[in-house]
Every structure is written in C-alpha cells, then in structure tokens.
Amino acid sequence: MKFKYVGKSIPRPDAVNKATGKVRFLDDIRIPGMLHAAFLRPEYAHAKILSIDTSGAETMPGVRKVVTGKDISFRYGDNIMDRIPLAINKVRYIGEPVAAVVAETLHQARQAVKKIKAEYEPLPVYVDARDALKEGAALIHEESGEFDHLPGLEPVAGTNIANRYVLEKGDVEKGFGEADVILEGEFNYPFGSCAALEPHGSVAWFHEDGSIETWSSSICPFIVREDLARVYGLPISKVRVHIPEVGGCFGYKSDVTIEQTVAYVASFVPGHPVKWVATRKEDLLSTLIGHGIRTIMKIGAKKDGTLTAMKTTLLHSTGAAVDTGIHVLIASTHNSTGAYEFPNCYLEGISVYTNTPPVGAYRGYGHQESQFATERMMDLLARKLEMDPFELREKNYLGPGKFTSLGEKLWKTNGDVKKCAGIVREIVFSKPKAVNEDDKYYYGRGFAALMKSPKGAPFSSKGCYLKFNVDGSVTINMGGAEVGQGLRTVVSQVAAEVLKIAPERISVYTEIDTQFSPWEWQTIGSMFTIQGGRAVIRAAEKAIDKLKGIASQALRVDVDMLEYGGDYIFLRSDPSVRVSVPDVARGYTYDDGVTIGEVVQTTADARLPRYSNPDKKGMGTMGVTYTFGAQACEIRIEKETGKIFIDHFVSCFDVGRVINPKQIRGQVAGGVMMAIGATLYEELKFKEDGKAVNPHFSKYGFPTIKEAPGKQTIEFVETPGEIGPFGARGIGEHPVIGVAPSILNAIYDATGIDFYDIPITEDKMKKALAEKKD
Amino acid sequence: MSQRVTFTVNGYERTVELEGWERLIDVLRETLSLTGTKRGCDDASCGACVVVIDGEAKKSCVYPAKKIDGKEVLTIEGMADGMTLHPIQQALIDSGAVQCGYCIPGIVMELYALFNKKPDASEEEVVDALSLHLCRCTGYEAILEGALLARERMAAASVK
Numbered sequence: 001m002k003f004k005y006v007g008k009s010i011p012r013p014d015a016v017n018k019a020t021g022k023v024r025f026l027d028d029i030r031i032p033g034m035l036h037a038a039f040l041r042p043e044y045a046h047a048k049i050l051s052i053d054t055s056g057a058e059t060m061p062g063v064r065k066v067v068t069g070k071d072i073s074f075r076y077g078d079n080i081m082d083r084i085p086l087a088i089n090k091v092r093y094i095g096e097p098v099a100a101v102v103a104e105t106l107h108q109a110r111q112a113v114k115k116i117k118a119e120y121e122p123l124p125v126y127v128d129a130r131d132a133l134k135e136g137a138a139l140i141h142e143e144s145g146e147f148d149h150l151p152g153l154e155p156v157a158g159t160n161i162a163n164r165y166v167l168e169k170g171d172v173e174k175g176f177g178e179a180d181v182i183l184e185g186e187f188n189y190p191f192g193s194c195a196a197l198e199p200h201g202s203v204a205w206f207h208e209d210g211s212i213e214t215w216s217s218s219i220c221p222f223i224v225r226e227d228l229a230r231v232y233g234l235p236i237s238k239v240r241v242h243i244p245e246v247g248g249c250f251g252y253k254s255d256v257t258i259e260q261t262v263a264y265v266a267s268f269v270p271g272h273p274v275k276w277v278a279t280r281k282e283d284l285l286s287t288l289i290g291h292g293i294r295t296i297m298k299i300g301a302k303k304d305g306t307l308t309a310m311k312t313t314l315l316h317s318t319g320a321a322v323d324t325g326i327h328v329l330i331a332s333t334h335n336s337t338g339a340y341e342f343p344n345c346y347l348e349g350i351s352v353y354t355n356t357p358p359v360g361a362y363r364g365y366g367h368q369e370s371q372f373a374t375e376r377m378m379d380l381l382a383r384k385l386e387m388d389p390f391e392l393r394e395k396n397y398l399g400p401g402k403f404t405s406l407g408e409k410l411w412k413t414n415g416d417v418k419k420c421a422g423i424v425r426e427i428v429f430s431k432p433k434a435v436n437e438d439d440k441y442y443y444g445r446g447f448a449a450l451m452k453s454p455k456g457a458p459f460s461s462k463g464c465y466l467k468f469n470v471d472g473s474v475t476i477n478m479g480g481a482e483v484g485q486g487l488r489t490v491v492s493q494v495a496a497e498v499l500k501i502a503p504e505r506i507s508v509y510t511e512i513d514t515q516f517s518p519w520e521w522q523t524i525g526s527m528f529t530i531q532g533g534r535a536v537i538r539a540a541e542k543a544i545d546k547l548k549g550i551a552s553q554a555l556r557v558d559v560d561m562l563e564y565g566g567d568y569i570f571l572r573s574d575p576s577v578r579v580s581v582p583d584v585a586r587g588y589t590y591d592d593g594v595t596i597g598e599v600v601q602t603t604a605d606a607r608l609p610r611y612s613n614p615d616k617k618g619m620g621t622m623g624v625t626y627t628f629g630a631q632a633c634e635i636r637i638e639k640e641t642g643k644i645f646i647d648h649f650v651s652c653f654d655v656g657r658v659i660n661p662k663q664i665r666g667q668v669a670g671g672v673m674m675a676i677g678a679t680l681y682e683e684l685k686f687k688e689d690g691k692a693v694n695p696h697f698s699k700y701g702f703p704t705i706k707e708a709p710g711k712q713t714i715e716f717v718e719t720p721g722e723i724g725p726f727g728a729r730g731i732g733e734h735p736v737i738g739v740a741p742s743i744l745n746a747i748y749d750a751t752g753i754d755f756y757d758i759p760i761t762e763d764k765m766k767k768a769l770a771e772k773k774d
Numbered sequence: 775m776s777q778r779v780t781f782t783v784n785g786y787e788r789t790v791e792l793e794g795w796e797r798l799i800d801v802l803r804e805t806l807s808l809t810g811t812k813r814g815c816d817d818a819s820c821g822a823c824v825v826v827i828d829g830e831a832k833k834s835c836v837y838p839a840k841k842i843d844g845k846e847v848l849t850i851e852g853m854a855d856g857m858t859l860h861p862i863q864q865a866l867i868d869s870g871a872v873q874c875g876y877c878i879p880g881i882v883m884e885l886y887a888l889f890n891k892k893p894d895a896s897e898e899e900v901v902d903a904l905s906l907h908l909c910r911c912t913g914y915e916a917i918l919e920g921a922l923l924a925r926e927r928m929a930a931a932s933v934k
C-alpha cells in the first residue's frame with residue numbers, strides 16, 4: 001500500500017503556538033473574579049486529627065473561606081471508592097490535604113495557611129506493603145471492605161489488603177514438576193513520579209445556576225465530569241470540564257485525582273472560580289506517584305530452556321488510596337510473563353494500603369516493574385542453564401498460535417518480537433565486545449525483550465466528529481488529550497490519507513471541552529493512535545459516503561458509479577463528469593436555489609474489540625492489541641566513581657505502521673530517557689515515619705541532558721495490526737519497559753555484579769564495586 | 775511596604791508596584807499577564823522560568839522583583855518578529871524538540887542568551903547551558919539537535 005501522508009514527518013500542528021509560549025496551560029487561565037486556594041498538609045503520615053483551629057487564618061487579608069474536611073459525607077474513586085477530598089478524622093499520608101484557604105491571591109492564601117493550627121495523635125506508619133501486611137498492623141482504612149468498588153475487586157476487611165488479583169493458567173505445580181531447573185528472585189521497583197514539567201492543577205467554579213464548570217490538566221475530562229456529577233447530584237450534562245494544553249502527563253494526570261479536592265473547596269464559595277496548581281513538592285506528594293512494586297518471581301524450565309511454569313507474587317505499596325493503583329498492579333501481575341509463553345502460571349498481585357501518596361498510572365502501567373524481574377530472570381536462568389540468553393528467549397517468545405498468560409491467542413497481526421530482538425541483537429551483539437575493562441572503565445552490554453498489553457475497559461471508546469467546510473477543508477474534533485505525544489498530528493495525517501487532502505487543510509481541535517467534545521473514555525494506555533485513528537477513519541469514510549450520496553443526486557447517477565478524489569466526486573468511467581467537494585459540502589444547490597442533501601458532518605467512535613473483564617481465573621481478552629519490542633544497551637562504568645554511562649541505547653518495536661517517523665522517534669527517545677532516570681537516578685524516598693526525603697527536583701534525581709545516552713538507535717518493525725489505522729499499534733509507554741533490565745543485565749556483563757533493585761546510583765555502584773574487591 | 779520598579783519587558787517600559795515578596799516570575803505572569811514564562815519547580819532546578827535580563831539567562835522564579843528596576847527583560851513573548859519566529863524557535867520546531875512544549879520557553883531564552891554572547895558556542899557549551907533545563911518528554915536528543923541547528927542558522931544569517 002502506498003501512502004501519501006502516512007509515514008511522513010508532517011510537522012506538529014501545535015508546535016508554533018507552543019514555541020511562542022502562547023498556548024494556554026492550566027496555570028495560564030485567568031478568569032475575572034478568580035480566587036486561589038492553598039492547602040495545609042499534615043506533619044504526620046498517619047495520625048488522628050484531634051483538632052483544627054482555623055480562626056487565625058480566617059482573619060488574614062484577602063481570605064474568603066477556610067475549609068476543612070469535617071463535614072464531608074461522600075467518597076469517590078474510579079475503581080474503589082476509598083478517596084476523600086480532604087482528610088476527615090485522620091491523615092493517612094504526608095501529602096494529604098487537611099485544610100484549605102481560599103483567598104483573593106495565591107500569596108494571601110499561602111500566608112493564611114500558615115496560621116491554621118492542627119493537632120494530631122500519631123499512629124503507626126507503614127511505608128512498605130510488607131509492614132502493612134504484618135499481623136496486628138494498624139488499619140489504614142478501618143472501613144476497608146465497605147467501600148463501593150467495581151465488580152471483581154476483593155478488599156479483605158480487617159486488613160490493609162485492598163485487593164488480591166490471582167491469575168491461574170494451566171497447573172503451576174505440574175509445571176514446576178516438569179522443570180529441570182527452578183530459579184527464584186526478588187526485585188523491587190521503588191516509588192517514583194511521572195514528574196511532568198507542568199505540575200497538576202485544577203480550576204473549579206460552582207455557578208449560581210447549579211451547574212459546575214471546571215478546568216483541569218487532566219487526561220480524563222469525561223471521568224472527572226461523571227464523578228463530579230455523581231457527588232453533587234447533578235445530571236452529567238450540568239458539569240462542564242475543560243482541558244487546556246497539558247504540559248506532559250505520563251500517567252499521573254489520569255483518573256480523578258485533585259479535581260474533587262479543588263471542587264469541594266470551591267463549593268464553599270459558589271459564584272467564584274477557584275484555582276489551585278500544585279507546587280512541585282505537592283505535585284510529588286499530593287497527586288499520584290508511581291511504582292512501589294516488589295516482584296517475587298519463580299520460574300521453572302527444562303534443560304533445553306523450555307519454560308514450564310511461572311509463579312509471581314507482586315506486593316504493591318499502593319498508598320493511602322488504592323483506587324487508581326489497583327489496575328496498575330493487575331496489569332503488572334498478568335504481564336509479569338513478559339514476552340514469553342508460560343504454559344502454567346500462578347500470578348498473584350496484592351494491593352496494600354500504605355501511608356504513602358496514592359500510586360496511580362505511570363507510563364508503562366505496571367509492565368516495567370514486573371518485566372524488570374522477568375528480563376533479569378531470563379539472564380539469570382540462562383546462566384544457570386549454561387545457555388545463551390538469546391537462545392533461551394528465542395525458544396520461548398510469544399508469537400502466532402501461542403497463548404498469553406491471560407489465555408489470549410496471538411496472531412501474526414500481534415507483531416513479531418523475534419524480529420525486534422534479532423534487529424537489536426544484530427546492532428549491539430553481532431561483534432564481540434572490544435574490551436571488557438581498561439584502566440578507567442568496565443564495559444558491558446545488556447538486553448531485554450518486552451511486551452505490553454493495552455489497558456482498556458469494556459466501554460473504552462474514543463469518539464470523532466468530522467465536518468467538511470464549504471471550501472472543502474475539514475475540521476476534526478475529538479476528546480483525546482494532547483499531552484505532548486503528538487496525537488493532533490496523527491489525527492491530521494490519518495484523516496488526510498483517507499480524505500485525500502493535504503493535512504494543512506485539516507484543522508484538529510486544540511482544547512477539550514465536554515460541552516462540545518465527542519465522548520472519550522480517557523486518553524490512556526497508548527491507545528489513542530489505535531482507537532482514535534480508527535474512529536477518524538470511520539468518520540472520514542462516513543463523510544465520503546455522504547459526499548458521494550449528494551453527488552449522485554447532483555450528477556444524477558447511481559452512487560456506486562462514483563469515485564471520491566479529495567477535490568472532486570466524479571464518474572469512474574468519465575472523470576470529466578464531476579462535482580467539486582465544496583459544491584456538495586453542505587448539500588447541493590441547484591441554479592434555482594433549491595438545495596438537496598445534507599451538511600457533510602459525521603461522528604464515529606472506536607473501541608477495543610471484544611475487550612473483556614477478567615474471569616474467575618483472572619483471564620480474559622485485552623482487545624487483540626499488543627506491542628512487542630526489544631531493547632539493549634552498551635554501557636561503561638567508571639571504576640573510581642561507580643558512575644554509569646549509557647554510551648548507546650537501542651530500541652526496536654513492532655509498531656505495525658509508523659505514522660510519523662520524527663514523532664515516533666521523539667516518543668521513544670523520551671521514554672527511554674525517562675526509564676534511564678528510574679533505573680539510575682530517580683527515587684521518591686520516604687523515611688520510616690512516612691515523611692518525604694526528597695520531594696524537590698534538585699534532590700529527586702530528574703536526569704538532565706548530561707545523563708542522556710551518548711547515542712540512541714531506534715528501529716521499527718512494521719507487521720500491520722488489525723485494529724489501528726493502517727496497521728498502527730501503540731507505542732507511547734513501551735519505551736520504558738526494557739530499560740531497567742537491559743541496563744542491569746549490562747552491569748552484570750561489565751562487573752559480574754547482580755542487582756535486584758533500582759535505582760543503581762553512583763554511590764550504590766561504587767559500594768558494590770568496593771565490596772566485590774574485598 | 776510597597777515599592778515601585780520601572781523596567782523594560784520586550785522593549786516596552788513597565789512600572790509595577792511591589793509588596794516586596796515577589797519574584798520576577800510573579801510580576802511577569804501575574805501582574806503583566808506574560809504567561810509564556812513557565813513555572814516547573816519550587817527550588818530553582820528546572821529552568822522553565824528562564825528569561826533574559828540584560829543579556830543574561832536568569833531564573834525568574836528566584837530573581838527578586840525588587841532588583842529588576844532599570845533592567846531590560848526579554849521573555850518568550852518577545853522572541854517572534856510578527857509572524858516570523860526567531861530562528862531558535864524555528865529550529866526547535868524543525869528538530870522535533872517541541873512535544874508538550876512546557877520546557878520550551880525557558881530553553882529558547884537560555885539559547886538566546888548563549889548565542890548572543892557566543893554565536894560560535896561549542897557543542898559542549900550548548901550542552902552545559904541545556905543542562906540547566908529539565909525536559910520530561912524528549913530525552914533531550916531533539917533539543918540538542920535544534921539548538922545546534924539554531925546556532926548554524928543564526929551564524930549563516932548573522933541574526934541577533
């Protein structure tokens with residue numbers, strides 16, 4: 001198939017306005033009469049609130065209202081209703097909002113917060129799931145077990161267990177019985193933050209007519225809308241959510257996070273918009289954090305490398321609310337089999353309440369945490385079997401006719417992990433290493449394969465509204481949040497290809513407004529190109545049908561005799577018999593003014609076909625779209641300092657179809673960098689008492705250009721998929737998945753040292769090198 | 775105690791009243807509604823807020839507004855000439871460095887100060903300047919490419 005616009009590096013439609021600083025992010029919103037909120041955060045990570053004295057704050061200049069949680073009578077949550085907008089009787093994590101001040105300026109609000117006096121009675125603090133699970137541990141939520149939740153979730157009342165997900169495939173004991181070699185390992189992926197450059201924020205406005213209007217730097221406007229409507233007893237249509245430009249998301253601006261809190265506070269000053277934007281510290285501690293997943297893995301294999309069984313237990317320190325984290329762990333658990341077929345599995349994921357900020361989505365959605373274990377284990381297993389690790393992997397890769405842990409059969413159209421692995425291997429490993437070490441450095445190479453399933457929901461549709469203008473140009477409106485990933489470009493390229501007009505003639509929506517935007521579930525799971533692209537194709541094809549229908553009347557010919565060519569609709573047998581698109585774009589007008597036909601505007605949507613809820617064994621279909629890939633690196637470790645240099649990082653994914661080469665390269669390069677951060681530098685640390693150690697960028701370990709790989713090689717395989725436009729598959733999250741294991745495998749290759757947890761900071765590496773010497 | 779400062783922003787003279795606590799970013803964003811300058815952190819570590827003061831790239835989030843009196847400030851809003859973008863902006867777009875775009879204003883201003891002082895800045899000097907800026911989206915590859923492209927184009931056209 002030859003493409004005119006797909007596969008070209010068409011410039012982003014939003015680049016100019018971003019480069020001039022003129023796009024509007026949440027904090028750039030200015031509304032006449034707008035007030036500002038600031039929050040009091042607790043001194044303890046787990047404590048009873050004895051009293052809150054707000055009197056000092058109330059008399060501060062500019063203060064309109066001081067709000068506490070004492071009268072709150074509702075809970076919220078997308079999956080399990082364990083969230084509250086402000087602390088009620090207790091605080092459960094260090095970033096929790098305890099009280100809020102609404103004032104005329106932000107400065108006034110912040111000054112007044114300092115005058116609130118709160119008294120607490122400290123309770124035992126659990127930062128790690130293993131401690132929260134101990135016999136006799138204090139309950140973080142006494143009411144756990146009573147919260148409303150989606151079907152299939154299983155909180156264990158009287159414990160800190162918020163959910164247990166178990167997947168059983170085949171017979172795991174039989175599988176281990178057949179194994180010649182059994183290997184066990186424990187791996188930890190600690191807390192981190194998505195840390196988009198733009199901190200999360202929201203504006204909420206309770207109008208006097210009873211409606212609510214809000215703005216949020218969220219990727220889930222429709223979920224926010226539904227949740228606010230439920231809480232305030234309004235028809236969904238009376239809540240209006242705007243999404244301005246979003247300055248990066250990477251997961252943590254999904255679901256309902258801070259919006260309910262800002263709305264609750266704003267409900268006390270009806271008639272006034274109230275704005276709150278997180279400080280960086282609040283963004284790190286009071287929105288959603290990532291990871292916190294410990295993977296205990298056991299693999300059985302035959303002498304020849306055939307995998308027979310996998311047992312994993314994932315312990316998730318999900319934080320003081322597990323609502324958004326529950327599905328991260330479920331995804332992490334069933335994807336712990338990685339890019340391999342295990343005939344027998346027992347995979348268990350336990351979501352545990354801890355006194356840490358709630359964990360939510362983080363680019364990769366659980367995959368990098370458990371596949372960090374899987375890919376380290378493959379190298380360790382190969383060593384134990386005295387087998388080439390590539391050969392071991394090759395023997396067990398998923399592919400056509402094989403079954404995932406979920407019991408989903410794979411087809412050729414699901415992509416080719418072997419091919420990706422082969423390409424990466426050829427680039428990095430085709431020649432023997434030049435040197436193992438010299439005076440200054442150890443040199444190493446490491447590899448990891450990977451797989452990602454989508455994360456959907458049975459109803460996870462994306463909608464598209466497409467309108468032909470009277471000059472033949474096209475306007476497209478959708479509900480997908482542009483967070484930097486470049487979905488606007490993809491929409492215009494896909495539409496241009498189908499409509500046979502230049503992308504410059506297609507304008508794609510900028511901000512989202514639930515009052516006008518077509519419905520979309522939420523922009524998550526690397527699914528916009530797949531589903532959104534399909535919705536665009538459907539809407540475009542409908543529009544072409546409409547144009548042809550009108551043209552058939554105008555030209556007085558059967559519709560199936562006509563062709564659509566972008567500028568004209570013409571008679572196949574005689575293209576000179578034609579009518580222009582502008583002439584039929586709002587119906588066709590005869591010379592006497594009589595008009596027939598209709599305005600050419602269409603809607604369509606698309607979801608993942610046959611996506612299902614898990615059955616009793618934890619199995620089900622994920623909607624037929626997976627993306628496979630492989631990653632490898634060449635590293636250098638400075639002997640004196642322990643500093644690790646990534647000289648070359650290589651990624652290859654079977655993306656089905658590259659829509660925009662420059663954009664997709666940017667996505668992968670950025671994802672790899674983000675995961676290098678997690679692997680070598682970043683960790684959101686909490687002391688035993690639950691207080692944050694490093695909630696600022698200068699201490700968090702966010703990598704700069706100096707930590708970027710010397711070179712990134714990025715390749716793509718294009719085995720067309722079934723669902724996405726022109727065969728395209730998702731890629732947004734995948735680049736983070738194989739980074740940690742490939743680097744840790746390379747560290748072993750360089751030094752003979754095995755690590756099981758990250759980040760491998762300079763200090764940690766230096767210490768390990770010193771210990772090795774002794 | 776209020777205080778008054780007079781300075782120029784993007785060539786226009788401005789006089790603002792201060793309470794005293796304000797940083798330059800507060801004046802730019804809140805008083806003057808120049809929201810192109812971004813805030814990304816609370817400890818002067820992200821570079822999103824960088825503007826050019828008397829030719830030097832400065833973090834406006836820590837620059838006391840009191841000290842701006844008599845100075846010349848350039849912000850992202852002053853970079854394009856009508857419909858023509860500054861070559862730094864154009865180069866960052868062309869290299870694919872603009873994803874979410876939140877880090878871009880600060881980076882444009884940093885490079886503007888650098889290339890005006892040193893049109894032939896070495897790659898190492900460019901990297902040093904860029905290392906004061908955090909970007910979560912790009913992995914920095916396209917940003918460096920764009921910066922070098924801008925240097926080249928500016929040298930060719932000897933733009934200021």
Ligand code: FES
Nearest residue numbers: 814820821823835
């Ligand atoms: S806002 Fe981050 S350095 Fe100024």
Ligand code: FES
Nearest residue numbers: 874877909910911
């Ligand atoms: S483009 Fe998003 S932070 Fe740099």
